[in-house]
Amino acid sequence: MRAHLPILPILIPFAAALLQMAWNRLAWQRAIGLCASVLLLFASAWLTALSDDGLLRVYALGDWPAPYGIVLVVDRLAAMMTLLCAILGLATLLYASAGFDERGQHFHPLFQLQLVGLCGAFLTGDLFNLFVFFEVMLLASYTLLAHGGGMARTRAGISYVVLNLIGSALFLIALGLLYGTLGTLNLADMASRLTQTGHDAALPRLAFALLLAVFALKAGLLPLSFWLPPTYGAAGAPVAALFAIMTKVGIVAILRVQAVALAPAMPDLLAGWLTTLALATIVFAALGALTADRLRAMAAWLVLLSAGSLLLVPAATDERAVAAAIYYLLQSTLTGAAFFLIAGIVAVQRGDCGDDFRAGPPTATWVKLAFLVVAASSAGLPPFAGFVGKLMLLSALRQTAAGAVTWIVLLGAGFLVMAALARQGCILLWKRPLERPPQPTAAVNWQRATATLLLVAAAPLLAILAGPLSDYAQRTASQLQTPGAYVAGVLGARAAATGHGAR
Template identity: 45%
Template sequence: MPHLTILPVLVPLIGGALLMLPPLVGHPQRQRLTGIACSLILLAVSINLIQATSNGQMLLYAVGDWQPPFGILLVADRLSTMMILLTSLLGLGSLLYACAGTDEQGALFHPLFQFQLMGINGAFLTGDIFNLFVFFEVLLIASYALLMHGGGKPRTRAGLHYVVLNLAASAVFLTSLGILYGTLGTLNMADLAVKVQQLPESEAPLVAVGAMLMLFVFGLKAAILPLHFWLPQAYSAASAPVAALFAIMTKVGIYAILRVYTLIFGDDAGTLSHLIAPWLWPTALLTLSFAAIGLFTSPNLRRMVAWLVLMSVGSILAVVSFHRPEATGAALYYLLHTTLVTGGLFLLMDMISQQRYKASDRIVGARPVAQPALLGGLFFLGSIAVIGMPPLSGFVGKALLLKSAHHVNEMIWYWPALLGSSLLAIIALSRAGSSIFWRVSGAPSEKRTHPLEVMATLVLLASSPLMTIFGGTISEFTHATAVQLYDTHHYIEAVLSVEAAP
């Protein structure tokens, strides 16, 4: 099917537009059915895309038949289709949870949700840095409104900080694009890679400035220290399904770092090769260590999960900085695991807080929850998975991460940081679980969890045992994805030498 590559953008775009029309707007049940149908179609498209690219083939799509390096080009390879499938799974689980009633807390939730998916998928598919900026803006505009869905002072305050920081980042992004275009005359990623290889030494410092400005933008999206301070407040204030979907947002920044600084500023970039390596390694370690401290001192459950998201960012980017296919393959496996599990934990913590009334999600003793076996079992499953204890996928992922650090200097710094943060996570989650399920008094809560909320949470948390069962297949795929990512010559030749589908 020639138009398969653009469907991850078109499906949520058309779905979001339909959800704003009179037959659907103002009718929650119709909006829910339409939103779920769009998410299921998107999931089916994602599965077809990953099957089409699993043999190493790259699918190119030239919007308007403007061939590269001109016009809007979409590129589907193993990495981009893997990220789209991950987004589709996370989006489906988040939307199912919202359909239990959270979507009624504010207007236009479902159209905004679809537009958010459109922006995320577009960012993963684009082969042009300017269009990466465009899709960033699409997903950010939707996320501004979704973050404040349901209203309230904490969400308004977090939303204000989030908007201001991202508007500043957008201005910096445009500045960096202007520098690169003015110097190299193109913004197509493959064409940029060729132009950087031919760059005169006299112009290299200016291009390096543009590249470092982009690192600032991508670092803010990924929430690398010291650009992380917006994340704990924003994620802990957002409604549960929005926070769960936001678990993919930091991974958009990680994807951009992987794609841009491997393809354009990789091994063949001359004096600009591995430009960010001296910065990425220490900041990733600091992010991991600082996030572990933040997790340990968190006063409530939602903020704990937000710090867990930040810990995953540091764990992944430290390994990415090794710039080796086997290391990046391990990082991609862990990225899949941690995105789905932390998304499920955001939903679980909301279910727990609903049954604790005034205590909400604060880590204090309170009345017993109405469903201690169900919520306690899910809390145990999610905690074991996210900590990295056997036999779930977190253990497999962290074992792969530790194995990828095989140089002495890498082991000396990375092993203590990763294992130490895991120890702090064990202590913090054990303390939280004992406070919630054992330090109880009074009559049990009468509020029970909606079956749709339980199903949505299970969809995401069940990914961990499934990733363990199929761990060999998934790790082989992530390794092959990393190998294709570092084969920049193949990417450049495929984009610039082959006519893309119009």
């Protein structure tokens, strides 16, 4: 069983999707989906625990070794991201099973296919299969975005589809250029060939520049970020909560490609421009949060702000900065997802007022407390995980070339977010209309409450566990920033369907 553990995060949701398509009754689909999500959580947690020994686990499908066959590569970063995906998947599916899944057909199989794409993107060891898993993830997300109908979702879906089709075309062009010049798409093999003399660097540089543009589009880097706030703001609450990790797919891909292939052979490819655009993205997102008219729209802007903060790191090529980014990625993803679920509950409890920032019916006390916790963490206030993550980022980026500007932008953005959350939160949760008496608060069923509180609990819990988590992040960054070990592990591991690993 342990030998085949690396492929389980892909097989479990894929098998669940097939079963759900065979049994079309909603009750069966819910049961299968929740059972599969629990199994995925256990499998990814086990994989994360095993990966902390520092071994690189290479799983060769069909016993074809790299670089000729399809390989899955599990290190600390890949295992951690599959665990994060499993946590989000279970929480959002539990929330959706309270009635959101009844608003359209095929929600559950598409949800599981979305998990297949996400987990596969984190685990794959070659760029072509990264493209394949991107497409699986995006095809499922197109329909999930439109689930429930509505003109706003249709408009957002059209722009989302068009931009991602352009991104897919650029991805294929980049892959063609890389294969034509290097003769491989396996990331480890590519890295070893790039460092060899005799290769014309112009075409590979162009190909990697296209790849980085595609990953930046997925991550929401300015000027490719205009699609993200309206898309995430229009999606249903559980769908938007799951989408909170989709921007991180692009960021992790940039970190991986930068560490393994670019840092040894093209260390200057990210210099300057990525940091500048990341800072511009942070400012753009903070101003967007300040002008948001709905809680869900504000949550979307905060997801974009976290993406911009994380994209400050790849150009820094510093191990401490990467470790800080890993911790920040964990807390910002869970906090952002919690924000979307809270917005969904607020919309239900306020009836016609929805989650608009205007006076309306009261919300439950626990919803107000949950909002305060998530808002404080998003603004980077102590004692929550957002404060720890931002402090780690500021400390790590202090010595970089743009350290002073980075501090000003991050602290200024935090102040704007804090002002926006304080002002709009007071209107949303405490201001009552004068012309009519308060309406009774609608009850929240246990699935939605449980799913939301599980994600809200991450803000204090990750702060309490900041010591061991930051140590894990440091080990993860150290492993990621050692490309020679990655290349040797992938190309030197023989047929790891038998479970062999390489340091």
